[in-house]
Amino acid sequence: MSKKAQPSALTRDEMQEAASRLRTYLREEMDIEAGQLPTEMLVEFIERDIGRLFYNRGLRDAETVVRQKVEDIADTLYGLER
Structure with a gap:
């Protein structure tokens, strides 16, 4: 069972900035x-x-990019089949 990633709190320096x-x-x-x-x-x-x-928006955006890359790889692999 995997844990959901939780965003970490800002460091003291990040908070001050x-x-x-x-x-x-x-x-x-x-x-x-x-x-x-x-x-x-x-x-x-x-x-x-x-x-x-x-x-959460960043996670959804990253998921979209990863899904597209996986589809691109699958298409490339399919193109290499003989």
């Missing part, structure tokens, strides 16, 4: 000043409650 980018975005695009803690909390919310949507 994401919070920094979010703070910059909020300041430059929305004219909102936010501190480190509120932006980290927002990143945690996105990671916990919204991130799975992006993760």
Whole structure:
């Protein structure tokens, strides 16, 4: 029985980078000043409650690419049959 892969949590460095980018975005695009803690909390919310949507989309997209490659290989092999 195999376990389902679970997305890993952001590392501390990744969290800080994401919070920094979010703070910059909020300041430059929305004219909102936010501190480190509120932006980290927002990143945690996105990671916990919204991130799975992006993760699952990435998995579906990867599955589509792999399926197409398998079909291409099968077609190539069929073409090599004598």
